[in-house]
Amino acid sequence: MNQVSKSQFKSKALEFFRQVEKSGEPIVITDHGEPKLEVRPFRLLQDDPLSRLLGTVLRFERPTEPVAEDQWEAIQ
Helix, strand or coil: CEEEEHHHHHHCHHHHHHHHHHHCCCEEEEECCEEEEEECCCCCCCCCHHHHHCCCCCCCCCCCCCCCHHHCCCCC
16 A cells, blocks of 8 residues: 655645556555555445345344343354
């Protein structure tokens, strides 16, 4: 992944935008060596974001009753 300082990005922003558009690779913008922002190509989600959760519910018993934190099960 390419990294560039905030000052470098500021002076050549359009050049970096074109690079991201052409390569499809994101660029990380740093401030004093620390990653702060990421510029990446926009990708329109084709699927409903909730479709990723389809099939992940293990049990659905008494759905209207409160659930305590220690009663949750998750697929790892």
